[in-house]
Every structure is written in C-alpha cells, then in structure tokens.
Amino acid sequence: MAIRPILCLPDPKLRAVSENVGVVDDSVRALMDDMLETMYDAPGIGLAAIQIGVARRVLVIDLAKQDETPAPQFFADPEILTRSEETSVYEEGCLSVPDYYEEVNRPAKIRLRFLDRNNERREIEAEGLLATCLQHEIDHLDGKLFIDHLSRLKRERAIKKYAKAARNSEPAAARGPEIREKQG
Template identity: 35%
Template structure:
C-alpha cells in the first residue's frame, strides 16, 4: 500500500509574514538525498495540518526552492505532488481575479489577479526533470507557490483599493501586531 504523503512527516510552525525568509529568493537545491525527502514529508504534514493546498519550504523557515501541493483545478481534478527547484516558465490565458489567502498571512484574503494557465518546470526527489501544467485554481496555486520561492507573497500582486484593504486588515490582525512588537523588542 502506498504511503500517504506527509504521514511520516513532522508538523512545523508556519513562518508568519514579514519574516525575512519569506522576502528572500530561495536557494537552489543541490542535494537529492534523505534530507530532501524528509523536508517534502514535513511540508506535506504541515500543509495538511493547516488545511492548505500548497506550501513552500520558506514558509517553514527553510530558504530552499521546494514546494508541495494537493490542489484541485476548476474541474475538481485533484493534483498532488511536489516540485524541487521549480521555475514558472509560462503563465498565460485569461487573467482572473480570485480569492486568495496564504498560511503565512493567516485570515487575510483578497481578490488577486492570476493567469488561468501555468507551466512550471523543476525536478522531483531524484533530480529528474518534471513539468507540471495547471489551469484554473491549480494554476493559481502553482503561481502562488513559485512566487513564495522567489521571495514574494500574494499581496505583491495587489494594487489600489484591494492592497489598501489588505494592508489595513493585516495591521489589525493579532499575528501581525505580535510580529511588530517582536521586531521592536
């Protein structure tokens, strides 16, 4: 019987915005070993514990180019996997505004523009090259997670009134106030 992703992993705390590891482009993975396998297991375990659909390594404090996903597309087809050293090579089609949130920005949601098709190239746990293509909500997930690895969050895609509302909601959140107090200490 195949093992359920994350069943052998450890749940880690999710790194909150604005920690520097979330704003810094992640390093390329060069060792395809048991530590990488354990990281992917931990990412799945943490993502499931937080009811997420994707999670990047820097969201648990590790600045490495790795993310996992368990995300449906708009036809409710489940996409389950991981990518090592992913690069978003195509994002096109129709630009769609859809509600987006982030485990590193708990409770914050905003209508965020994303392309409805995405193609990501990367590697698997063995170092073999892979391509993952997604449409609809899954394309949004692929763009969101590769954005994390490039040092961004979905707020970077907002402008005008949507950005102002998101910033105001963020400043009112308990997690943001706690991070601000800690930064001043």
C-alpha cells in the same frame, strides 16, 4: 515527519529569495514530507519551504478535496517556462497571511519545469486552480506574497493589520524603544 511552525506576515524571512536545491536527495524528501504534514495540519492546499523558514526552492501542493483521496504533488526548483496571455481570477488566501482573502488575477495557464520527488526533471502544463496555486507558491520562493498582486491600498492595509497584530502579541520587553516612546 514533523509539523513545523508556519511563518506569518510581517516576518521578514517571507521576503527572502530561495536557493535552488540542485538535487532531490533524502534531505530534500524529508523536508517535503515535513512540509506536506504541516500543510495538511494547517490546513492548506500549498506550501513553500520558505513558509517554514527554509530558503530552498521546494513546494508541495494537494488540491484534493476533503472527501477525496489525498493527491500530494512535490516540486523542487520549479521554473515557469511560459505563461498564457489569458488570465483567470481566483480568491486567494495564504497560510502566512491567515484569515485574509482577496481576488488575484494571474495567467490562466503555465508551463512548468521542475524536479520531482525522485529527482526526475519534468515538465507539465497547468491550468485552473493548479496553475494559480503553483504561481502563488513560486511567488513565495521569489520573496513575494499574494498581497503583492493587490492594489497598493489593499496591500498596505493588510501589511498594517498584520504588523499591528504582531506588535500586540509580543511581550512589552521585546518591543523595545517603541513602547517606551508611547508611554513617555
């Protein structure tokens, strides 16, 4: 198992649509293990493969609190079959949008089909935090971020904040013509 770097906004790879794995084999299980270790290290409660730069439809979740025994869950090729009309609001954050939290309104319950760690096709009904977390991570697999569920103004502010932070952390040579124009 290895801790992998987590991609952050504005990295364009976060907007990639992930490909189905088809079969959960040893390579997918190794990816799941790396994702779990990366998520725990961050720390977080969910992680999609695209967040570590792997465009495969794989996600891991563990909703256990710090004083509880870890309870990791593994999902490959997740597909939401139904969404309730009833909604719930949770304050969401994201390892790929660090230190930014906003309330997001999502369906309160979902029915999900997926392949588990043993390549068994399963279906579950999820509600509460699990439903929210699954929807959040599946959005990643579809190239969406939780900020896409916010008002245009809040979304644009967040994007500008992270784009500016990324520009400020790059070496001047890497920024290229934009820097030269500002100096000239």
